[in-house]
Amino acid sequence: MERLITLSTPDRRWRLWCGLVLGLFCWGMGVAHAVTPLNGAWRVAAPGDTRQSVLAEYRAGKLKSFDPALLERFPRGSTGSWVVIAPQPPWDNGERVLTIYPPSMGSVTVVTDHQSDTLALDDFSSPMHGHGRLAWRVPSTLPASAPILLKFEPSPTLSAPVQFQLQSWDEYLHQDAQWLVFASACFAVMLAMVLMAICFALTLRDVTFAWYAGYILCYALIQGIQTGFLFHPLDWQELSGMAPMVGAAAVALSVAFASLFMMRFCELQRHAPLLQVPIIALAVGMTQLVLMRSSGIVLLVEVAQTLLNPLLMIGAALLLVAAIVAAARGSRQAWFFLIGWTPLLLLTALTSAQVDGAFPQLAWLNDASLAGGAFEAVVLSLGLADRALRLRHDHDFVRVLADHDALTNVLNRRALSERASLLLASGPPRPIALLFLDLDHFKLLNDHHGHNAGDRALVEVAKALVAELRPGDLLGRYGGEEFVALLDDTLPQQAMHVATRLCRRVHRLEIPIDDGSQLLSVSIGIAMRQDGDDVESLVGRADQAMYDAKLNGRNRVYLYADGTPVNAPNRPRLHVVERRGNDR
Numbered sequence: 001m002e003r004l005i006t007l008s009t010p011d012r013r014w015r016l017w018c019g020l021v022l023g024l025f026c027w028g029m030g031v032a033h034a035v036t037p038l039n040g041a042w043r044v045a046a047p048g049d050t051r052q053s054v055l056a057e058y059r060a061g062k063l064k065s066f067d068p069a070l071l072e073r074f075p076r077g078s079t080g081s082w083v084v085i086a087p088q089p090p091w092d093n094g095e096r097v098l099t100i101y102p103p104s105m106g107s108v109t110v111v112t113d114h115q116s117d118t119l120a121l122d123d124f125s126s127p128m129h130g131h132g133r134l135a136w137r138v139p140s141t142l143p144a145s146a147p148i149l150l151k152f153e154p155s156p157t158l159s160a161p162v163q164f165q166l167q168s169w170d171e172y173l174h175q176d177a178q179w180l181v182f183a184s185a186c187f188a189v190m191l192a193m194v195l196m197a198i199c200f201a202l203t204l205r206d207v208t209f210a211w212y213a214g215y216i217l218c219y220a221l222i223q224g225i226q227t228g229f230l231f232h233p234l235d236w237q238e239l240s241g242m243a244p245m246v247g248a249a250a251v252a253l254s255v256a257f258a259s260l261f262m263m264r265f266c267e268l269q270r271h272a273p274l275l276q277v278p279i280i281a282l283a284v285g286m287t288q289l290v291l292m293r294s295s296g297i298v299l300l301v302e303v304a305q306t307l308l309n310p311l312l313m314i315g316a317a318l319l320l321v322a323a324i325v326a327a328a329r330g331s332r333q334a335w336f337f338l339i340g341w342t343p344l345l346l347l348t349a350l351t352s353a354q355v356d357g358a359f360p361q362l363a364w365l366n367d368a369s370l371a372g373g374a375f376e377a378v379v380l381s382l383g384l385a386d387r388a389l390r391l392r393h394d395h396d397f398v399r400v401l402a403d404h405d406a407l408t409n410v411l412n413r414r415a416l417s418e419r420a421s422l423l424l425a426s427g428p429p430r431p432i433a434l435l436f437l438d439l440d441h442f443k444l445l446n447d448h449h450g451h452n453a454g455d456r457a458l459v460e461v462a463k464a465l466v467a468e469l470r471p472g473d474l475l476g477r478y479g480g481e482e483f484v485a486l487l488d489d490t491l492p493q494q495a496m497h498v499a500t501r502l503c504r505r506v507h508r509l510e511i512p513i514d515d516g517s518q519l520l521s522v523s524i525g526i527a528m529r530q531d532g533d534d535v536e537s538l539v540g541r542a543d544q545a546m547y548d549a550k551l552n553g554r555n556r557v558y559l560y561a562d563g564t565p566v567n568a569p570n571r572p573r574l575h576v577v578e579r580r581g582n583d584r
C-alpha cells in the first residue's frame with residue numbers, strides 16, 4: 001500500500017484517454033509507439049563508486065541485467081543504485097529523450113562525462129520536465145550507442161518499480177501532450193465532482209457530501225503528487241520537498257474521509273450497525289496518524305510511518321466487507337460504492353503487488369489508477385444523486401402522510417388549517433367560502449352497524465366530496481365525522497349551490513352494511529370570509545351555521561348571514577338555503 005504515496009506509471013505503448021462530456025466518461029488506449037530497443041543492467045551503489053568504475057563493471061558483464069521496457073525496482077536504501085541503460089541498434093542519432101515511468105519520489109541523477117543532471121518530480125530548476133514521468137533530453141554530443149548511466153539516489157520512501165524508454169523528440173512531445181490531456185481530464189472530473197459535492201453539502205446541509213468531497217479531494221491530491229501533475233504543469237513549488245509527507249497525510253485523510261462517507265452513504269447504521277465502531281476507529285486512527293506525522297517528533301513520525309500501511313490494508317478490507325454486507329442487506333447506495341470503489345481497490349492491490357515484482361508488463365496500471373479515481377468520482381456522484389432523490393421521495397411521502405388523514409386520505413385538521421391560513425392571507429381580497437359539514441346521526445350508524453361500517457361511510461363520504469369539489473378547493477377532515485371545505489373566489493350563492501350539491505351527493509350514497517345498505521345525510525354550515533378573518537373565526541361562524549342546520553332538521557345547508565334573518569325568524573343569524581324533501 002506504500003505504492004499509494006510513492007508510485008505511479010504509464011506504459012508508453014498504451015495511452016489512456018479519459019474525458020468527461022456531461023457525465024460521459026471516455027477511456028481509450030492509444031497506439032503503440034516506435035521506441036529504441038534498450039538493454040539494462042544495475043547494481044546497488046557502494047561508497048567510492050565512480051562513473052568509470054560502474055561502466056567498466058557493466059562492460060565486463062558484472063551488473064545484473066534487466067529489461068528496461070518492463071517494470072524493475074531498484075533499491076534505494078542508504079546508498080542508492082546504479083542503473084545502466086544501453087541503446088541497441090538501430091541507433092538513432094537524432095534528438096532523443098530518455099523517460100522514466102512512473103516518476104519516482106526520490107531523485108535520479110544522470111551521470112555523463114561532463115556533467116550530472118538531476119531528475120526529480122519536485123525539481124523546478126531544470127529547463128525541461130516530463131509530465132507524468134521523468135524525462136532527460138539526451139545531449140546531441142552523446143553518441144547514440146553510448147550507454148547512459150543513472151543513479152537512483154537514496155530515498156526514505158519505498159522504491160517503486162520503473163520502466164525506461166528512449167524516444168525521438170517528436171515522439172516524446174506527442175506522448176507528453178497525450179498524457180497531459182488524459183491527466184487533465186481525470187483531474188477535471190474529480191475536481192468538478194468535489195465542487196458539486198461542496199455546493200450540495202452547503203445547500204442541503206448534508207455532511208455526507210462533505211465527507212465525499214474530502215475523500216475525492218484527497219485522492220486527487222495523492223494522484224497529483226504521484227504523477228507529478230501538481231509540480232508540472234501546475235507548478236506548485238510550495239510543495240517542493242514536502243511531497244512524501246503531504247502524500248502520506250493525504251492517504252491517511254482519504255481513508256478517514258472514505259470511512260465517514262461510506263458509513264453514511266451505505267447507511268451502515270441501518271444495514272450493518274456493528275461495523276460502525278471499527279470504521280469510526282479507523283477514521284480516528286487515520287487522523288491521528290496525520291497528526292503524528294506532522295508533529296515533527298521523530299518517534300511519533302516513525303510510529304506513524306510504520307502504522308500507515310498495515311492500517312491502510314485493514315481499512316481497505318474493512319470498508320470492502322462493510323460495503324458488501326450493506327449491499328447484501330439491501331443498501332442501494334452500497335452497490336454504487338462497490339462499483340466505484342472496487343476497481344480502484346483492485347488497481348491499488350495490483351500496483352502494490354508490482355513492488356514485489358508482479359505484473360512487470362502492466363505499467364499502465366498507474367495511469368489506470370488516475371482514470372479509476374475519475375470513474376469512482378462519477379459513480380459515487382451518481383450514487384449521491386440517487387440518494388438525494390430517494391431522500392426527497394421519502395420526505396415527500398412522509399409529508400403526504402403527515403398532512404393527510406389516514407382513514408379518508410383528505411387533509412387532516414392541521415394541514416387544512418395551515419393551507420387555509422395561507423389562502424386567507426394570499427392575494428387580493430376576494431370572496432372565500434368555508435363549508436362546515438357534519439354527518440347526521442353518525443353515532444347511530446356506529447352503534448347499530450359497528451365502527452367498521454362507520455369507517456366505510458367516512459371513506460365513501462370523503463370520496464364523494466372530493467369528486468364533487470373543484471381540484472383547487474381545499475377539503476379536510478376536521479374532526480370525527482366533520483369535514484371542512486374551503487372554496488376560493490366563490491360568492492355566497494355559488495357556495496350555497498356547491499353545498500347543496502354536496503348535500504345531495506352524500507344523501508345518494510349507499511353505505512353497504514350487513515343486511516343491506518344505509519343512507520347518510522349531512523348538515524352544512526357556510527361562512528363567507530370577512531375582513532380580519534382567520535381560520536378559527538371563519539370556522540367558528542360556519543360551525544354555528546351548521547349547528548343551526550342540525551337544530552332545524554339536519555340534511556340541509558345554512559349560510560351564516562351576519563345577523564340578517566331571511567326565512568328563519570327565530571334564528572336571525574341563519575339562512576335556510578335548502579331543505580331536502582325526504583327529511584321533512
Ligand SMILES: Nc1nc2c(ncn2[C@@H]2O[C@H](COP(=O)(O)OP(=O)(O)OP(=O)(O)O)[C@@H](O)[C@H]2O)c(=O)[nH]1
Binds near residue numbers: 407441451452454
Ligand atoms: N366509525 C367511526 N366513527 C367515528 C370516527 N370519529 C368519530 N366517530 C363517531 O362519530 C360519532 C359522532 O357522534 P355525535 O357527535 O354524537 O354526532 P352524531 O351522532 O352524528 O349526531 P349529530 O351530529 O347531532 O347528527 C361518535 O359516535 C364517534 O364515535 C371514526 O373515525 N370512525
